[in-house]
Amino acid sequence: MLVYGRSKYILALLVLLLSALYSLPNLYPQDPSVQVTANRGSQVDQAFRQRVEDMLKTAGIAPKQVELQKGGELLVRLVTPDAQIKAADVLRQAIGNNYVVALNLASTVPDWLRAIGARPMLLGLDLQGGVHFLMQVDQKAALEKRFESYAEDIRVLLRENRVLYEAVERRPDNSIVVTLAPKVDPGTAQGLIAKNLPNLSNDLVGNTIVVRVPDAELQRITTDAIEQNVGTLRNRINELGVAEPVIQRQGTDRVVVELPGVQDTAQAKRILGATATLEYRGVVEGNAYDAVASGNVPPEARVFYRKELGPDGKPVPVLLNKRVIASGDQLVGATSGYDSQSGTPMVSVTLNGVGGQRMFDFTSQNVGKPMAVVYIERIPEVTKVDGKEVRTTRTSEQVISVATIQGVFGKQFQTTGLESPKEAADLALLLRAGALAAPMDFVEERIVGPSLGAENIQRGMEAVGYSFLFALVFFLFYYRMFGVITCVALLLNLLIVLAILSVMGATMTLPGLAGIALTVGMSVDANVLINERIREDLRLGLPPLSAISEGYKRATGTIVDANMTTILAGVALFAFGTGPVKGFAVTLIVGIVTSMYTAVSVSRGIAALIYGRRRKLQSISI
Known part of the structure; x- marks a missing residue:
């Protein structure tokens, strides 16, 4: 009566192997490194690689490895973060502005794992830290760009209204001088400019119109430039696929950008600052x-x-x-x-x-x-x-x-x-x-540590570990053999969650760890329902094999109903939340789906493997 199909065993074994395989990259640490990418017109080749090695040797820096990558980039792996910062400073001063030098955390995952799409799970700024950029907006360039736009608008306006002019020029005193052709009524041109560009003031001097930009408008232009740049940077980071970034304005002309878990910081730096x-x-x-x-x-x-x-x-x-x-x-x-x-x-x-x-x-x-x-x-x-x-x-x-x-x-x-x-x-x-509304320059770049601090991260990890350990100890003592079955199912559940999050490229934050801890509790709840159903059927006098079969059958519907409501709550959190709330929702949804599979299907398969062949079973350890 306790039947578990061969195809289900094959599926469970396949899930176990794939989960172990795609979780494996998380065991490989990252190397502090410096990535060098060529700007337009420059080149990264073997000669440049040798030149970089000579520079580092002269500076007394011993790199772990210097790799010439397929994308035309040079990756210098180093042993310590201090050596990384020193190497970056040396290369920036030596190779000039034709190359982008960026700090990086390079993966050490073997090529054969990368070939099958296996990659480590990304950690957020609160757990791992990331790359910190401080960027400054060129306000002078923003004003020049806007003045060129005003001048072009005036030219188009006069052409479309058939008003002849000799020149439309910008002057250093933040004014635009419009020189009209002879015999042209200057009042007509002045009226057109006043009507179509009401935020600008203009004065008529003979046959010329002097258009000025008020101080309030100048201030608005520079403020809008910074706001537009912040929005553009956010769009560019979204295009790069970086999760959980920090982008915020600092002061009157600077923007702070912090990116967690970026593998190609040289590309990020090039894309962020490019105009x-x-x-x-x-x-x-x-x-x-x-x-x-x-x-x-x-x-x-x-x-x-x-x-x-x-x-x-x-x-x-x-x-x-x-x-x-x-x-x-x-x-x-x-x-x-x-x-x-x-x-x-x-x-x-x-x-x-x-x-x-x-x-x-x-x-x-x-x-x-x-x-x-x-x-x-x-x-x-x-x-x-x-x-x-x-x-x-x-x-x-x-x-x-x-x-x-x-x-x-x-x-x-x-x-x-x-x-x-x-x-x-x-x-x-x-x-x-x-x-970008105006060019931006990188004023500062550094690797930042976890925002929560090592002690808080350690406590978060310990909380997840202890929640799992308490569940295991409770089940081993309270449900005996079925406690062992439950512990195996819980271990497989965590392995599957880790593999899925790694494949998805999800960014793990402290709220995400809380979501995993919660899914452990939800998985325990499902196994408690199953084990108590089996105990209840045994007390009613059912044979052990029938009790196991009926216990799983009767508990499954309740487990699915209860977990579906939690999944819907997680979907709502993901749809309407931002940042850490979304991270919590992702781990919660993934954990609940996998816990339903391991609690209902995998644990039943293990029970069938232990007790299914014993026809004259008199009792079970539960």
């Missing part, structure tokens, strides 16, 4: 070489340079229209891939309504003419002046593609001309996350 974006511009007819040599650039044009070098080994100039057709600010979607015709990396772009309409209007009027794609990147640099570090930002503008418009298109199209699939993927990520 790469795209601009689409029309090509102006004319000889760019002559314009550069003579200085006679057409008034509607600007000189840009292509990323490819010409026959003379110098960048190739190209004349592009000052007016931007569409920019990264107008993108609503971007995915990386390969061009179906050329097989080169590309980014598939989707514009918003305004950008799509402008692109449609331009391509409708310029079929058969060339259009250029400009890759813009603002690169922070650190130079020493009189022994002090001075932080500046260099803007790199390269024409990555010039193509003839073959037909009319609007919102959706492809951008090619990128150097590598990684560059295409990073650019797509940046475009999806949104542009």
Whole structure:
């Protein structure tokens, strides 16, 4: 009567083996390390690796290992955190601004485990700590960007209303001077500006209009820039898949970012601080070489340079229209891939309504003419002046593609001309996350310890351990042989929970540990129901085998009903909670589902294995 199918035994054995396999990476510690990644145009190769080894040797630092990874990164593994910080300082000073140097905790999980997708469970800032970045917003660049936007808005406004003008220029005193053409009524232009840009003040001086930005508006611009950057950083971190990050504003122009369990901190640092974006511009007819040599650039044009070098080994100039057709600010979607015709990396772009309409209007009027794609990147640099570090930002503008418009298109199209699939993927990520309102520089970077402190973490671990130990001791003394069965089921339950959380890439925090402790209690509750049902049937005079079978059968429905209500509560916590509450909900849901399987199915299989073949069983140890 106590029957447990062979297929169920096979399933239980398979679950046990897979759980043990995917829990195994959690036994491997992490190495403190320094990761070096090349910026656009630089290269990490064997020669660079040898150069880094020589730098470390000269500084008296003995690395554990220096690895040249497949993604074009260099990973320097070190023995202690002190050596890690010292090595990072040495490399930053020696290799300059062409490389990103980031602190990292490198995995030591064997390649064969990584090949099957096994990875260690991530720990949150409260348990493990993580990487701390202090970033400073370049407020001057934010103002310059906004003034350029105001100037372009004025140009478009005057053109659309057929008001002729000679120049719209920004002055160093935070003003924009609009020089109108002769015989133009300045009052008309002044009225248009006042109506469409009411937050700006303007004064009429002869044939020119001086547009000024009030101090309150300047303050709002810088405040909005910081707020927008915080939102953009949050989007970028979400794209990186980092769980439980800390992103908060500090002071008037700084942002603190703390990332737990990041495996590729160099990529995180590169993505967080990058201001790469795209601009689409029309090509102006004319000889760019002559314009550069003579200085006679057409008034509607600007000189840009292509990323490819010409026959003379110098960048190739190209004349592009000052007016931007569409920019990264107008993108609503971007995915990386390969061009179906050329097989080169590309980014598939989707514009918003305004950008799509402008692109449609331009391509409708310029079929058969060339259009250029400009890759813009603002690169922070650190130079020493009189022994002090001075932080500046260099803007790199390269024409990555010039193509003839073959037909009319609007919102959706492809951008090619990128150097590598990684560059295409990073650019797509940046475009999806949104542009930074102003460049940001890394003022400080360090590895931070657990926020709860070693003593609190130790107490949390002990609480989980003691809750499990108390349950085992109670069952061993109170239910005897069935106590042993319950203990085995509990051990398997914890193993399955650890494996599932590792595969999910969940971040374990102290509330998550509380969730695991609670699932141990829920699993114990299920086994108490089963064992008490068996005892009750034995007191009613049922044979031992019948009592075991009926006990499991009658308790299963009650266990499922009780646990389903708790699962629904966990789903609500996950749906409406944030941060640690979500971590608690995830471990709670996973733990309850696995505890139902181990308490009802696995423990019955063990009981059947012990008692099922004994036909004349007179008593059981319970």
